[in-house]
Amino acid sequence: MLRTLIIDDEAHIRDTLTKLLALCCPQVNVVGEASGVSVGISKIMELQPDLIFLDINLKDGTGYELLHALQPVGFKVIFISSFDKKAVQAFKLSSVAFMQKPFNPVELIEAIKQVENMEVNDFDLCLEALEENIREGGL
Numbered sequence: 001m002l003r004t005l006i007i008d009d010e011a012h013i014r015d016t017l018t019k020l021l022a023l024c025c026p027q028v029n030v031v032g033e034a035s036g037v038s039v040g041i042s043k044i045m046e047l048q049p050d051l052i053f054l055d056i057n058l059k060d061g062t063g064y065e066l067l068h069a070l071q072p073v074g075f076k077v078i079f080i081s082s083f084d085k086k087a088v089q090a091f092k093l094s095s096v097a098f099m100q101k102p103f104n105p106v107e108l109i110e111a112i113k114q115v116e117n118m119e120v121n122d123f124d125l126c127l128e129a130l131e132e133n134i135r136e137g138g139l
Contacts, residue, residue: 002116005047006033007040007066008055008080017053017080017103024105025112037061041069049075051115053099056081076115 004021006014014033021028032047034040036058044052054063054077067073078097097114099107 001029002027002051002076002112003031003047003049004028004051004053005040005043005049006030006053007036007043007058007063008033008053009035009057009059010055011035013055013080013101020103020105020108024109027116028112035059037063037066037069040066044070044075051076051078053078053080055079056083076118078111078115 006017008014008017014035018030018033021030028051031049032043034043037060040052040054040058052075054066056063056079058066063077063079067077076097078099080099080101080103082101097111097118099111
């Protein structure tokens with residue numbers, strides 16, 4: 001089971017994702033949720049999840065800030081956002097798991113498969129590549 005935490009500032013997004021995971025991904029166990037960076041950091045330290053669904057833009061900061069505060073990252077991440085196509089391409093080029101809102105069940109299953117096959121240590125390299133792709137793309 002993948003012990004999973006959902007961090008998004010919109011309650012309906014957290015609720016929808018929890019329900020989709022229960023229906024489509026039985027290997028995922030949602031152990032908690034958070035609405036922002038500071039609460040997210042506390043929940044991560046408390047729950048020690050294997051996987052985090054992390055929104056990029058939160059009311060009290062960004063998902064990147066949360067990850068940088070927790071270096072080294074000891075869990076896998078699927079970024080979630082309603083970014084445009086240009087940003088989606090930056091994620092794909094970086095091999096970072098990404099889901100665009102609104103969620104598609106087939107894409108959810110694929111994202112879970114992607115993180116199951118990724119080593120936690122590889123995530124740091126993927127995150128560096130993502131940040132470089134975003135800078136180069138002017139996002």
